[in-house]
Amino acid sequence: MKDEITRDERIDNLKGMGCSRKRVEDARFTQGKGNYVDDVKLDGMLFGDFVRSPYAHARITNIDSAAALEVPGVLAVLTAKDLEPLGLHWMPTLAGDKQMVLADGKVLFQGQEVAFVVAEDRYAAADGIEAVEVDYEELPVIVDPFESLKSDVILREDTVDENGRPTDGAHGPRNHPNHIFTWEAGDKAPTEEVLANAEIVAEESMYYHRTHPCPLETCGCVASMDKVNGKLTLWGTFQAPHAIRTIVSLISGIEEHNIRVISPDIGGGFGNKVGAYPGYVCSVVASIVTGKPVKWIEDRMDNLMTTAFARDYWMKGKISATKEGKITGLHCHVTADHGGFDACADPTKFPAGFMNICTGSYDIPTAYLAVDGVYTNKAPGGVSYRCSFRVTEAVYFIERMIEVLAIKLNMDAAELRRINFIKKEQFPYKAALGWEYDSGDYHTAWDKALKTVDYEGLRAEQAQRVEDFKAGKTRKLMGIGLSFFTEIVGAGPVKNCDILGLGMFDSCEIRIHPTGSAIARLGTISQGQGHATTFAQILASEIGLPADSITIEEGDTDTAPYGLGTYGSRSTPVAGAATAMAGRKIRAKAQMIAAYLLEVHDNDVEFDVDRFVVKGAPERFKTMKEVAFAAYNQAIPGIEPGLEAVSYYDPPNMTYPFGAYVCVMDIDVDTGVPDIRRFYALDDCGTRINPMIIEGQVHGGLTEALAVALGQEIAYDDMGNCKTGTLMDFFLPTAWEVPNYETDYTVTPSPHHPIGAKGVGESPHVGGVPCFSNAVQDAFRAFGNTHTNMPHDHWRIWKTANELGLHD
Amino acid sequence: MSKKTHITLKVNGKSEEFLAEPRELLIYTLRERLNITGPHIGCETSHCGACTVTVDGKSVKSCTMFAVQAEGAEITTIEGIGTPDSLHPLQEAFKEHHGLQCGYCTPGMITRAAKLLEENPAPSEEEIRFGMAGNICRCTGYQNIVKSIQAAAAEMNSSQSSSSEAVGHKTTEAAE
Missing domain, CATH: 3.10.20.30 (Beta-grasp domain)
Structure with a gap:
């Protein structure tokens, strides 16, 4: 047989790894044909919505639903009393705690779910909610975690024994009824000793404010209990559909094979859609009670006020160094405000997530971390907003501590980073707080970043600007924000990562069709990351069929193999690995078929792009397409018909993407308005599968970082009223506020991942927040600023300038 | 009621x-x-x-x-705005330039952009950013949305300029 096209053309035709393949998802989305949960419509479907508490802390003395049940269109009103006989008035959180589904005698935060009104449509449900009468007795409100740990007010009755002494929590003893856990990593005494004897010690307290992932689509579900065949189908905004199926089975008693969970198209997740919410449980119960499908969709206020906030970490740091700037020790203590329930979604053994990556990209020989979780009268959560389990907090902490140390040493912060980076030859690197970094080349990335932005030129310009400002020639200061981050993603090895006992592996199942196309199903679920595009590219390169001939499916637990879902940048590191491994199983069987067809021994053929060739005789080959057909139409001795494979992949380690970011900002001292002049982002996510999608992820992650650093927060007053319940108060940047970003990369493949990929979706958020924040703080460094807390909105920036006497 | x-x-x-x-x-x-x-x-x-x-x-x-x-x-x-057989240039451009990720904002985004290009067929980047400021996207950071709209405008203008000379320029209305 003679080839009509070149080998390079054959590679191009596959649209495999490394090419900017256009997304297959876009045809339906651009034509308004996406299928999100609120687009699901079933015959006779009802609509459920919550009566919510106006108080942050109150006892409920009575709930009267009589008037509501008279409202036309209202069918049922559920309260905790209705759920109690089913054992569903409380539910487990993904953090080892439990959470009220509906208020069980009291409420712990404003907006808490009190009753569930089921009606024929949304308007009737709203009328029903108005008509439910709830009697509240207000209780003292605690919104400050430090006050909570000193208070006589016990927030949760289930945290004390009959003598009022604190009981043990899910992660060990409590030292106060409002205390959730203490979690430690590293060596306390040696760290304290290093700090006590250090030449230089810098200290700082910083508050990483409470914020919210706020995907554009809120959370919701449709529950449909088919009483004829006993099957429950649950559509919803689930970042982990298989885990949701298991949880629903465990708490409802419905056998798992009778539950089908479907995540349809999801309108962004960012961590908001990992956990289980009262709305899911109430919809299921309401469907069982009424015998009809029940839909529940949050409005924006519900979303911002009640589901899955992020951050709210009070961090105290000490960092020690020699006079030359070599870091010798790091000490970190965190007070973590979890609100009324610990409803974060961390692997079981990590109640503070991967906060113990807080030694960052630096070779720090001694370190200690302790985190105390605390209950307050605020919404429950503590989820990872576009980050892998508190990595955002960890990277913010170390990247601020580096800047604070640089000020103390009177040293350039870029140079301080450079002399402390873990060196290329030190990988795999065992960090003081326990992790083994798989790979990295920090110096190369840093040098490339600083050279590209002309760092020295920028510093000279900044120095001139300070002179001009002092001379009254300008009212604008210039800030240079630096950050160098190391992420830890791809949770993770089953030996140390599970959620509710479910190991955090992931999976891929492939079926090759006779005509040489394929379907692959995975345990993950895309929320905009473009899995249908990129996973097909991995397979195209692995099995030699064009990506355009491969359908990717996720999110239906009846058809997809079990997996732990998409969050913490785990899809590519874990499910991407499973995809490659399943592809290799396909290839192994295909090789035997090809050898049979070519009448040679198995070992005498080798894979080349899209075919198997006889070694030394490249004109003799069988394409993968031909092999696929043979798998279904030939009786091959010793080989089963068909061409399918499945892989469940348990990664041997996490992956450690890293990056170097630089932000240049002009700040108007009199208005507090920052103008982002330049943002350069270099990411190293290992092997790059689709550069177009990587860039898109970086743009989006940086924009969410900009939001968090420069204005986005969930704020409460002393009464526990949430002050940021709508998009009027909660900052989401528009096209007007967002700059153009310059993206760049280096490639340091992960040594243990089958294709060397590391994950990128969250890196720009993790690295971006400290970069924007450092830029603001750096602008004021020459005037004595060491640290101010985020969010750096215009008012707070103005206040910083004012406190430094720049308005005098 | x-x-x-x-x-x-x-x-x-x-x-x-x-x-x-x-x-x-x-x-x-x-x-x-x-x-x-x-x-x-x-x-x-x-x-x-x-x-x-x-x-x-x-x-x-x-x-x-x-x-x-x-x-x-x-x-x-x-x-x-378009049909599967005859997409609007904006629909083509959003696909071509990765102007969307989760797709949730996309219908509103394209509908608004189509109106913007009617009001101002050749907007500057600043005019696009201002004219689109009423539409929030949580995924893309807008860079590729701006690029998509610029590409669609260029495409629409090149196919129009072959038939008509002058392209009317109206003031862009701010979206609220």
Whole structure:
């Protein structure tokens, strides 16, 4: 047989790894044909919505639903009393705690779910909610975690024994009824000793404010209990559909094979859609009670006020160094405000997530971390907003501590980073707080970043600007924000990562069709990351069929193999690995078929792009397409018909993407308005599968970082009223506020991942927040600023300038 | 509940007639009554623009307009902007330049962009960013949305300039 096209053309035709393949998802989305949960419509479907508490802390003395049940269109009103006989008035959180589904005698935060009104449509449900009468007795409100740990007010009755002494929590003893856990990593005494004897010690307290992932689509579900065949189908905004199926089975008693969970198209997740919410449980119960499908969709206020906030970490740091700037020790203590329930979604053994990556990209020989979780009268959560389990907090902490140390040493912060980076030859690197970094080349990335932005030129310009400002020639200061981050993603090895006992592996199942196309199903679920595009590219390169001939499916637990879902940048590191491994199983069987067809021994053929060739005789080959057909139409001795494979992949380690970011900002001292002049982002996510999608992820992650650093927060007053319940108060940047970003990369493949990929979706958020924040703080460094807390909105920036006497 | 009102309107060229309460929002009419699910609900306070449709030639956030206010109106949604066989240049450009990720804002984004390009066929980057500021995207950071709109404008202008000389330039209205 003679080839009509070149080998390079054959590679191009596959649209495999490394090419900017256009997304297959876009045809339906651009034509308004996406299928999100609120687009699901079933015959006779009802609509459920919550009566919510106006108080942050109150006892409920009575709930009267009589008037509501008279409202036309209202069918049922559920309260905790209705759920109690089913054992569903409380539910487990993904953090080892439990959470009220509906208020069980009291409420712990404003907006808490009190009753569930089921009606024929949304308007009737709203009328029903108005008509439910709830009697509240207000209780003292605690919104400050430090006050909570000193208070006589016990927030949760289930945290004390009959003598009022604190009981043990899910992660060990409590030292106060409002205390959730203490979690430690590293060596306390040696760290304290290093700090006590250090030449230089810098200290700082910083508050990483409470914020919210706020995907554009809120959370919701449709529950449909088919009483004829006993099957429950649950559509919803689930970042982990298989885990949701298991949880629903465990708490409802419905056998798992009778539950089908479907995540349809999801309108962004960012961590908001990992956990289980009262709305899911109430919809299921309401469907069982009424015998009809029940839909529940949050409005924006519900979303911002009640589901899955992020951050709210009070961090105290000490960092020690020699006079030359070599870091010798790091000490970190965190007070973590979890609100009324610990409803974060961390692997079981990590109640503070991967906060113990807080030694960052630096070779720090001694370190200690302790985190105390605390209950307050605020919404429950503590989820990872576009980050892998508190990595955002960890990277913010170390990247601020580096800047604070640089000020103390009177040293350039870029140079301080450079002399402390873990060196290329030190990988795999065992960090003081326990992790083994798989790979990295920090110096190369840093040098490339600083050279590209002309760092020295920028510093000279900044120095001139300070002179001009002092001379009254300008009212604008210039800030240079630096950050160098190391992420830890791809949770993770089953030996140390599970959620509710479910190991955090992931999976891929492939079926090759006779005509040489394929379907692959995975345990993950895309929320905009473009899995249908990129996973097909991995397979195209692995099995030699064009990506355009491969359908990717996720999110239906009846058809997809079990997996732990998409969050913490785990899809590519874990499910991407499973995809490659399943592809290799396909290839192994295909090789035997090809050898049979070519009448040679198995070992005498080798894979080349899209075919198997006889070694030394490249004109003799069988394409993968031909092999696929043979798998279904030939009786091959010793080989089963068909061409399918499945892989469940348990990664041997996490992956450690890293990056170097630089932000240049002009700040108007009199208005507090920052103008982002330049943002350069270099990411190293290992092997790059689709550069177009990587860039898109970086743009989006940086924009969410900009939001968090420069204005986005969930704020409460002393009464526990949430002050940021709508998009009027909660900052989401528009096209007007967002700059153009310059993206760049280096490639340091992960040594243990089958294709060397590391994950990128969250890196720009993790690295971006400290970069924007450092830029603001750096602008004021020459005037004595060491640290101010985020969010750096215009008012707070103005206040910083004012406190430094720049308005005098 | 109050008395229902008789409403007639036209959506994507098709006449519709129904009875609705005065409190019924236009987005509800479109999504629940007429099964037009391209426009989405994101905030219900007219900040995010996921529900953007065109009502009598103007971009409107349909989550904060009552159906009764649209009596007699001509409405265009994403479903009326292109067909699978003949996509609008914006639909092509958003695909080509990775102007979307989760897709939730996309129908509103494209509907608004189509109106913007009618108002101002050759907008500068600044005019695009200003004219699109009423539509929030949580995924893309807007860079590729801007690029998509620029590409669509160039495409539309090049196919138009072959038939007509002058391209009218109107002031861009700020989206709120």
